[in-house]
Amino acid sequence: MDVVPAPSAVVDRLRAAGCVFAEDEAALLVAAAGTPGLLDDLVGRRMSGEPLEQLLGWAAFDGLRIAVAPGVFVPRRRTELLVGEAAALVRPGAVVVDLCCGSGAVGAALLARFPGLVLHAADLDPAAVRCARANLSGVPVHEGDLFAALPAELRGRVDVLVANVPYVPTPALALLPPEAREHEPRAALDGGDDGLDVARRVAAGTGEWLAPGGSLLFETGEVQVPAAVAILTAAGLDPRVVADEERGATVVVGTC
Template sequence: MDVVPAAAAVVDRLRAAGCVFAEDEAALLLAAAADADDLAALVGRRVAGEPLEQLLGWAAFDGLRIALAPGVFVPRVRSEFLAERAAAAARPGSLVLDLCCGSGALGAAVAARMPGIELHAADLDPAAVACARGNLPGATVHEGDLFDALPTTLRGRIDVLVSNVPYVPTSALALMPPEARDHEPRLALDGGHDGLVVARRVLAAAPAWLAPGGTVLFETSEAQVPAALAAVSAAGLAATADTDDERGATVVSGRR
């Protein structure tokens, strides 16, 4: 395959399809393609709207390469702030739970930032659980609906509960980019009427699962902060919110 003309043609096709980082994406697709036919297929799927990370089979997250499969939620750069805050709440020996774990990106990042933790993860989606088990070889990954997935032996012992709950209001799903709306599971996106329905379910049960002094952390939009803080307080937890303007990230936390 003649790489230079191929690269130029790929960039042109990606740019015409509206890819903002066409040059960067073209380089990654060229590196991933086995041959010219494979490249053509990958570019065609990207132009049709499939997420780049699902095509490559991995996503860059907090300095790590997180393996992905088609249909699995793609970790966002802004969620690196959630990983940072969760790692800051942990210590060596802490029991950390990555709930609604998806590919396990958050758990992997927290473990990399804070070695020596005991890591568990859980998700309802079997495809996501399979990815997480590959990305978290030293952890125990459970399949099921929120806390129903967990063994009762974890009850009252979790020091850090980090959860990238879905927080897009149902009415806003249609406004999401097609690559998310059409290629990621709705259960990883849909946060209910105000975007906080799943977060409230987590918060309602969290106090019984947290260790004394334990912390639950989750991501929201900036507009959701007042309602999210109220939900944390209603669960009997000490509520705080932190923002990272550079990444456009907001993390709400509650401490038992």
């Protein structure tokens, strides 16, 4: 279906607010608005820094439309690398856990590839859990802090543990764009002093939860790779690193 070009005035307003892809964003907002009044409201909110995906109610991710509610972390396209690496490890009958699931984007992308997947998801944020449940119909989505949220029967049975942990160092939070800093939950961004606090907690818990030969995967920054590898090694996991320059993405994988 052809996209109706947005009025030039809308494009100009978005461009003046610093939106790099003003034409594309304007077309999406026009399609979502339906009425001039709602369009004016959406454009004004976008100009004030609200994430486009939260205004639209969805984010494009791995070929899917993922529902995204206000105040919920917006899935990044670079995280598609995490999905691809996790998918390469999925075998028939595999048990997969999407930890720090946010909107459930990673789990939804894996389910789209493997419809019969045994999947559990979990997040600390109640708003994210509600959103994930909408995106992961029929999948158990648990609310709680990391492994404490998971049912006990998963201990020692998880084949693929994918964790989209926060990894922005606390001192760098102030450098994030306003749409992330002001409209996404801090817990989904703040990884502590070096950005790896949550990754450490996840890695430390894998011995109890991973099945023999199971793997933990998480995203990290390029400069954090040596420390991330050390974390996996300290947890008794065999580490490897995968990078995608085009996406600007780095994933570390640890296998027991």
